[in-house]
Amino acid sequence: xxxxxxxxxxxxxxxxxxxxxxxxxxxxxxxxxxxxxxxxxxxxxxxxxxxxxxxxxxxxxxxxxxxxxxxxxxxxxxxxxxxxxxxxxxxxxxxxxxxxxxxxxxxxxxxxxxxxxxxxxxxxxxxxxxxxxxxxxxxxxxxxxxxxxxxxxxxxxxxxxxxxxxxxxxxxxxxxxxxxxxxxxxxxxxxxxxxxxxxxxxxxxxxxxxxxxxxxxxxx
Amino acid sequence: xxxxxxxxxxxxxxxxxxxxxxxxxxxxxxxxxxxxxxxxxxxxxxxxxxxxxxxxxxxxxxxxxxxxxxxxxxxxxxxxxxxxxxxxxxxxxxxxxxxxxxxxxxxxxxxxxxxxxxxxxxxxxxxxxxxxxxxxxxxxxxxxxxxxxxxxxxxxxxxxxxxxxxxxxxxxxxxxxxxxxxxxxxxxxxxxxxxxxxxxxxxxxxxxxxxxxxxxxxxxxxxxxxxxxxxxxxxxxxxxxxxxxxxxxxxxxxxxxxxxxxxxxxxxxxxxxxxxxxxxxxxxxxxxxxxxxxxxxxxxxxxxxxxxxxxxxxxxxxxxxxxxxxxxxxxxxxxxxxxxxxxxxxxxxxxxxxxxxxxxxxxxxxxxxxxxxxxxxxxxxxxxxxxxxxxx
Numbered sequence: 001x002x003x004x005x006x007x008x009x010x011x012x013x014x015x016x017x018x019x020x021x022x023x024x025x026x027x028x029x030x031x032x033x034x035x036x037x038x039x040x041x042x043x044x045x046x047x048x049x050x051x052x053x054x055x056x057x058x059x060x061x062x063x064x065x066x067x068x069x070x071x072x073x074x075x076x077x078x079x080x081x082x083x084x085x086x087x088x089x090x091x092x093x094x095x096x097x098x099x100x101x102x103x104x105x106x107x108x109x110x111x112x113x114x115x116x117x118x119x120x121x122x123x124x125x126x127x128x129x130x131x132x133x134x135x136x137x138x139x140x141x142x143x144x145x146x147x148x149x150x151x152x153x154x155x156x157x158x159x160x161x162x163x164x165x166x167x168x169x170x171x172x173x174x175x176x177x178x179x180x181x182x183x184x185x186x187x188x189x190x191x192x193x194x195x196x197x198x199x200x201x202x203x204x205x206x207x208x209x210x211x212x213x214x215x216x217x218x219x220x
Numbered sequence: 221x222x223x224x225x226x227x228x229x230x231x232x233x234x235x236x237x238x239x240x241x242x243x244x245x246x247x248x249x250x251x252x253x254x255x256x257x258x259x260x261x262x263x264x265x266x267x268x269x270x271x272x273x274x275x276x277x278x279x280x281x282x283x284x285x286x287x288x289x290x291x292x293x294x295x296x297x298x299x300x301x302x303x304x305x306x307x308x309x310x311x312x313x314x315x316x317x318x319x320x321x322x323x324x325x326x327x328x329x330x331x332x333x334x335x336x337x338x339x340x341x342x343x344x345x346x347x348x349x350x351x352x353x354x355x356x357x358x359x360x361x362x363x364x365x366x367x368x369x370x371x372x373x374x375x376x377x378x379x380x381x382x383x384x385x386x387x388x389x390x391x392x393x394x395x396x397x398x399x400x401x402x403x404x405x406x407x408x409x410x411x412x413x414x415x416x417x418x419x420x421x422x423x424x425x426x427x428x429x430x431x432x433x434x435x436x437x438x439x440x441x442x443x444x445x446x447x448x449x450x451x452x453x454x455x456x457x458x459x460x461x462x463x464x465x466x467x468x469x470x471x472x473x474x475x476x477x478x479x480x481x482x483x484x485x486x487x488x489x490x491x492x493x494x495x496x497x498x499x500x501x502x503x504x505x506x507x508x509x510x511x512x513x514x515x516x517x518x519x520x521x522x523x524x525x526x527x528x529x530x531x532x533x534x535x536x537x538x539x540x541x542x543x544x545x546x547x548x549x550x551x552x553x554x555x556x557x558x559x560x561x562x563x564x565x566x567x568x569x570x571x572x573x574x575x576x577x578x579x580x581x582x583x584x585x586x587x588x589x590x591x592x593x594x595x596x597x598x599x600x601x602x603x604x605x606x607x608x609x610x611x612x
Contacts, residue, residue, distance in 0.1 A: 080530070
């Protein structure tokens with residue numbers, strides 16, 4: 001599903017601020033796998049996630065997503081790949097503050113051109129799956145952190161993307177809510193989705209099928 | 221849905237959106253009111269020209285053809301020309317009147333009973349010069365309302381005597397009627413320049429001056445057909461009748477009306493353009509508002525991009541917002557402007573006129589302005605790097 005070969009990412013190349021965030025990284029994540037990328041802050045794991053998530057492009061090396069060479073795609077096609085193949089779950093939830101829970105969940109489908117009726121149906125079902133049907137009309141600010149992250153998971157569910165990229169999904173949650181989110185990620189994985197968890201928390205990483213440890217931009 | 225979301229976003233920055241909307245509204249308001257004044261003004265001038273006798277034309281000797289004299293046969297012949305409804309002999313003589321022992325300059329006109337139709341003479345008291353006066357070579361006259369009011373302080377002075385200086389001697393005439401001053405407002409404004417008019421039977425004028433011919437022949441043209449072409453056709457025909465090349469000219473109010481209308485519409489257009497500058501200013505305000513909005517919503521744009529929004533989607537979202545903002549502003553401006561125009565018309569008891577053309581034009585123009593000035597902020601939003609946008 002995800003195949004990275006000899007990938008290097010250098011920020012501000014050829015200047016005195018040159019930073020090598022990823023140094024000759026190679027990794028592979030198979031379809032249906034639950035992989036954890038573990039590393040301390042500054043180790044390059046977020047850079048890796050941005051590249052896997054098609055938000056950023058590498059300086060050198062190859063990245064194949066589902067067999068497609070991503071570095072060759074235009075910005076519009078990258079947006080499309082993002083919308084259809086990848087769903088993000090961020091530490092900061094990244095919900096749009098002025099939209100209700102249901103509208104937030106609908107959003108990826110709007111950009112895919114899904115008709116309003118179908119969108120609403122999908123949003124309703126997704127919110128039900130994360131146990132937030134009662135909160136559909138609430139704004140993010142009216143929800144707890146755990147609930148907001150569940151809305152983000154519902155958004156990923158509605159988008160129905162095969163890959164879920166979770167960047168410290170429990171980072172700003174208490175342990176009980178964090179446990180609930182981890183359980184949801186596992187159940188998404190059991191349903192057949194590929195999950196890549198990025199974390200510095202060893203305990204959470206150990207629940208994954210496989211741990212990829214990263215330090216100073218290299219895989220160890 | 222897109223429209224609904226745009227409206228929701230406009231509501232988010234309530235105060236800012238309201239101010240921007242006001243800016244656009246004021247600009248459009250200015251354009252609508254100024255063109256409204258232009259339309260009403262043009263209407264007024266046109267109707268004043270109609271009371272002046274828009275369908276009248278005057279045949280007279282041109283500067284080169286001084287020796288041509290017009291006769292009764294010519295009057296009959298001219299009246300039979302195509303496009304001509306009526307013809308009337310007209311004699312004119314600068315004169316002086318004595319009324320209540322006050323002398324003042326005036327212009328004496330020799331006319332017949334057709335003056336009512338041909339030069340739009342209208343009696344407000346008494347009667348006009350009739351067939352009886354013409355046949356009897358009567359010493360009767362009709363004077364201007366303005367003249368009457370200025371001499372007697374009231375307009376109804378029928379039955380009074382007036383002395384007219386013609387050919388070096390004073391002749392006494394009886395005032396049988398007072399005529400409404402032809403050009404109403406216009407003549408009032410120009411009364412300092414224009415002499416007072418006194419109308420007498422043309423036969424009486426002939427007797428006193430000893431002339432048998434006429435200076436001019438007044439024509440009434442068929443309504444609606446009085447255009448430039450008819451005037452030049454008639455000029456050719458009357459010259460043929462009198463076997464001259466260009467001894468006679470025809471003056472028609474139509475061409476004067478055209479000139480006046482040209483001047484008026486130029487003035488209106490220039491003023492509207494100046495008002496249009498305010499539309500450009502409001503366009504810049506829209507741009508500022510949208511730029512601030514993009515700055516505020518950077519993170520939101522990042523989120524949207526991370527879940528699959530294309531640059532195009534983001535661009536349309538912001539563009540729709542700015543066009544909607546200006547459209548709402550211009551509708552407000554149009555509503556206010558139309559209201560003020562209508563109120564003004566009613567206050568000055570004029571027929572209510574609405575400048576539809578400028579309303580549509582300024583609506584389209586300001587919406588286009590919204591789109592034009594919205595493009596830059598929208599492009600800026602669309603081009604944001606999603607990673608950097610998410611980091612804010």
